[in-house]
Structure formats: structure tokens, C-alpha cells
Amino acid sequence: MARVKLQDINKVYENGFHAVHDVSLDIEDGEFMVLVGPSGCAKSTLLRMIAGLESVTSGDLIIGDTRCNDVQPKDRGIAMVFQNYALYPHMTARQNLAFGLETARKPKAEIEKRVNEAAELLEITELLDRKPGQMSGGQCQRVALGRAMVRKPEVFLFDEPLSNLDAKLRVSMRMRISRLHQQLKDSGRPATMIYVTHDQVEAMTMGDRVCILKKGAIMQVDTPMNVYHRPKNKFVAEFIGSPSMNMLPGKLVNHEGQLGVQSVGQFFPLSEEKQALLSAHTDKDVFLGLRPEHVLIGDSCQKQGIRAHITGIEEMGAESFVHFDLQGHALICKLISPEHSLKHASEQSLCFRMDKCHIFDSETGENISLAQ
Template structure:
């Protein structure tokens, strides 16, 4: 049983700084949960409280059926993988992998078996007699992961483990970690994994669910696709997705045709029929119109709106087009190679309003997603 429950967890430092605010999260047995957010949002602090490396100011932490607020880290059934590997430099890979088991007085043959199994899964068998100084960053991180694996913990904790690796290695390692999670589940001994990152690509590709944090508080906990398509507030909408969601400040109005629309400096964008009833409750409210880059078209023709192209980033199969629309910078994801786009030119654009999001200016909440 490896369910992790955080109930009204707070972290207040001696200087009065309130880092974590009433954090409530139920992580299911065998789930891959990602904590994501900008630097300073307390995601690593939260992870360290789960690990027992930071004290809990108030609230309750349960790992399985055990109340763990005052339980020593070694007795929590967890294993942690750090950003900086934290390997013993004077030990070989074999010795690093075996060290935790030796301190727990495990039988020698069991230690050898566990070390061999982990090395084979992570493809580091040929590195067992090397020391950390003789290996690359990617190899060291695999050893760090192996050291956690051999302990067969109920809960794996990852604190930005890939941030020191180059882009290619990050892709490879996140696949290895995801594969490890799947293999443990298929073997009948699933492990709960809690993974901290500021990289939303890692979050979206790895997590069963993602917890988005800002300033020590939970913004939304949901599946990757729901976070992308149904953000509950402006912060989540802008944080999840690359390039970020475009935001245009405007006002909800009722047109002469009795339809709800967003007025942006005199430009009227009518909402689709299924959003009309909800929008009526916010008539004359200040709002933000949110649109993903892929929901802005560069092929609008006569029915579009003029925007100035300020920059074009060619990405191979697609282009990121930076636009100035009514003094606001926007980004469009353009995939049609037959349409020529030039910097410092005027182009007609249109918005796919069926995919739009409306955020109340005062609360920044998505008016189309009911809050609990």
C-alpha cells in the first residue's frame, strides 16, 4: 500500500515566511504524480516534507497507513533521486548501488541480485566497476536511479532529476523513468512516483496526473490533457503549453443580434452557441480572451483582422509566428508551408472561437469550468 495523502500541509519558516499553504493532495497507490510550477513555488519544499528532509509546520502526512509527520526518512519506505546525483565519488557504481542495502544488513547474495537486476534494467552493467568521475551526467543519473530501485521502495521521489542533462539525454531518461513505472506496475509490485520539475514537457509526457503549484498553493490537479484543454484559471492556462496561451484583455458584451461576444478595442469576437448561456452571467465584465497558438489562423482572407508580423521562428515542420495585434504580442503556430510569411509585414488573422477560453478579469478563473 503506497498511497500518499497530504492533508492541510503548511510550511512556515522561523522568519515567518509561509512557503506552503494548506496543501491537500491524495496520490493514489501506483500513481505517477508530477508537481510542476515556476521557480520558488515550493514544489521541492513539498517533496522534501514527504521525504522527511523538511519538518511539517502543520497538517498531516500519511504514506500508506502510517502517519509520517515525525517518522525518520529511513523508515518512510521512500527512495529519493536528486538533481545532482548525490553519488559517493570514491565508490564504484556497484558499491554505490549496494551501499544502502549494506547499511540495512541485507544478505550478500540478495544485494548482488538486486544490484544486477537494476543494472540490467538501466543498461549500466558495463559501468559497475567505474567511479562517478569516469562517467557522463546521463550515466550518473542512471546510477542514482538504480540506487533508488535496489531498495524496492513503495514511493519514489524525484527532485528535478534531469535538469542537469542535455536535451537528448533528458528525453532518453524520462522515457526510462516512465518505462520503469510501467514495468513495476506490470510486475505486480507498483510503486508510487512523485516527480518535481519546472519543465512542463516532462510533466505532460510523464504524469498520470499533474499538480500545478504557484506560490505554495495548488492551482489545479488533473490529467495532462485536461490541464491543457480545460485550465481552471489564467495561471494554469499560461503556464501549461509551449508556446504559452495568448491572452487578450477585453470585455464581454451583448451584441445587437443578442449574442455574447468579446469586445477587444472595438473588434467584436462572437462566442460559439454552447458558450452563450454561461457568458451571459458575465455581461459587461472585464475578461481575458485566451487562445492557444494553434487556434490562430494565418489564412483568414477578407474576414480576418490585420496583425503585424514581428518575428518568424522556423521550426522545420512548423513555424512560430509572433504577431502584434492591437499592441499586444501574440504567438501563432503555423503549419502551412505554402503561405509565405515575412517579418515586418501585415497579415490577416482569425481566431477559432470554438476553442477559446474566457477568464474573469477580477478572479482570473475560467468562466466555462465550474469550480468545486
């Protein structure tokens, strides 16, 4: 295993495009780190730089104790699993698994042992004599994962490996990869894994920590639960979570001695804790952020609620997402195990869990309501 450290990494292409901006990231030995962000945020570029498939313009890339900026990919102690499997179509699964070890001139007995161990761990023993054209996408991806495993690398790199699979297979494979990481740790051979995805569900369910990127810069690095419950800025708050966090423009005002947010024609008082945190920001333009589960609907909102029109209802079985138009602003309410008779185009009363809200500076996007 190995620690991976990025220090002030930049990537500038020959045409002048600055893809990666001063990225510093410390990935611990045996950690599962997920790089996530929208298309074009440079997450795959960062991964390819770690792999040695892209050059580093400036900064230091350290794997273990070695500065690897100019080290050849084959000498970095890494193995990469690609989106398109990259298996040799004319070889069986066994031959694909063994190819890298044969090229490295490993003893036949050792090759056979490693191949069988990986096949057993990934439950592909019965597939060893099949060629890629005789296997499903999920089976091919397991073979590709096994090919990386047999090399016993210090670092595993995953470049959106599940994006070509259907929804059910994606769930199964992300569980397999997470289980593999835990099994290697339990066996005393923990592996550092760096996983690139645009799918926030993969990021939230697989990573020990999540690194969220925007236009080649880091927005936040934290545990999945912290990026959900304590987003550092408006971008992270809107990117993480499905449906996205609701945002209402407003202003922090002091009304009759109480600090709150004036928005959509109404005053929403803050909790005592948030008033203490935000007392120095009175009269600042802000965004009031609320997760869909913190928008309430029903009888409890009749007196203190605000009226809004339903524009759509998504029935998901155990939960429903109710879409509202609140004075021209879109709002989503999440109902758990709903038993309701809500109708499209009807009007309902809403109220907010202001003790759970987030307040974002409208200029910087910073979450100014977080306790330090």
C-alpha cells in the first residue's frame, strides 16, 4: 500500500488551457478516496496524472516516498481499471489475468496462484476459460478488476469503471469493489484506492472520503456524511444530494430583535445557534438552503406555513418528491412513506426546518452558517 500526495498540482495544455488549478490532496495508506464532480471538472485528468498517462505541469506528485512526476507508469506501483474494460478480446479471462504477470516474467506457479486467488475473491472462477465476447459487461468488469488485483499494486486507480453497466449491475459492482477494499484490509494487505465518478451515489456509498471538484479546483474534501450535512459552499450543497438542495435568495435581517432570512415575502427566523453564528452578517444578501427532507408539508404548517403550488409529484414507492412553485422559485419536498392525496396544480402550505438550514453568502457561495 502507499500514501498518495498531490502538492500544488497544475496541468496546463499546449494550447494554454489550464485544466487543473493548484490541487493539493493527501490520500492516506489504505484509504478509499473518491474524486467526483460534473463533466469537465478534471477528475479523470487528475487520475491520469497519478497514473503517469498525463504529465504534471507544476507541483509534486508523491506515491509512497517517491516523487513520481517523471517516473514511468510501469514503475509507479499502480494498476488502473478503465471504463471500457480494455480486455484482450482474443484471450480468455485466465490469459487476460495472467498477461501482465507473464510480461513481468513471474514464475508460472506464482502466476497460477495469483490468478486463482483473484478469481475466487471476485467469483469468476467459472469464467476463466471464456473470452470477453462470451461474458456480460459485469463479468468483463470483474475480470478487469482481477487483472489489476493480480499485480498486487500499491495503488488502485478506477476511471468511471461502472458507467457502462445497467443500474442493477452498478449496484452489485460497487458493493463488490467496496467489499474487496475491506477484504484486502482485513487480510493485512490494505490497498489505497482512488475512484473517479460523476455519480454522487457511488461517491457517497463507496468512499472513506470524497473530493469534490469544479473546473479543476477542489471544492471540499471530507467524509460522505460531512459533505452532505456540512457542505462548505453552495456548489457542494447543490451537487451532493438527490434531489438537490433547495435554494431561495434572501437577506439576513434583524426583525424585532431576532435574526432571520427575509425571502419570498416572508421572514424566516433562525435557530438560536445559527443566530449566534451569523450575528456579524446582518443585512448580507444570502441564499437560504434547505434539503428536500427539511421542507415540511401538512397540518403542522397551516399556521406558520407559506402557500405554494404543486407543479409535479414523483412517486418513488417508499418516498415521494413533491415539486412546488413558490413565488417563481422551484422547491422540492421529500416525503417518506407517503400516504397522501396530493394533486398536481393544487395549493399547499409549506414550512421549513430552520434549525437544519444552511446560509450561503450570495457573492462567494461560502456556507457562513457552519460552526467551526
